Amino acid sequence: MEWKLFAHLRDAADGRTVSVDVGDGATVETALDELLTARPALREEVTTDGELADHVRVLVDGEDPFAAGDGLATTVESDTELALFPPVSGG
Numbered sequence: 752m753e754w755k756l757f758a759h760l761r762d763a764a765d766g767r768t769v770s771v772d773v774g775d776g777a778t779v780e781t782a783l784d785e786l787l788t789a790r791p792a793l794r795e796e797v798t799t800d801g802e803l804a805d806h807v808r809v810l811v812d813g814e815d816p817f818a819a820g821d822g823l824a825t826t827v828e829s830d831t832e833l834a835l836f837p838p839v840s841g842g
Contacts, residue, residue: 752827754786755834760797764790773827779809779816780823782833797835808836 754769761767771785783803787794797807803823809816812832816825827833 752782752829752831752833754782755832756793757834757836758839760793760835760837763792763796765792773829775828777827778823779811779825779827779833782827782831783809783823786835793835796837806838810834810836 752771752773754771756764756767756769769786769790771782771789773782773785783797787798797804799805803809809823810833811820811825811827813834814820816822
């Protein structure tokens with residue numbers, strides 16, 4: 752499974768994408784835990800007190816799992832596209 756990273760998260764992870772190994776039927780939370788284990792520098796950027804920070808957005812196949820699913824408990828498959836976005840601004 753592959754995570755796509757955006758903005759300064761790319762720098763923290765040392766790359767635009769990070770592959771993680773999780774089995775089919777895993778959750779977004781499991782995949783996120785694997786990502787943070789693989790790239791520990793991301794932990795400080797995306798968590799607060801051990802939880803996903805409010806300002807970080809996760810997309811699962813282009814959808815917000817908190818608006819359109821079960822949040823971090825959303826089930827993912829090996830071909831699911833995951834993405835992490837830090838807060839962005841501009842115009």
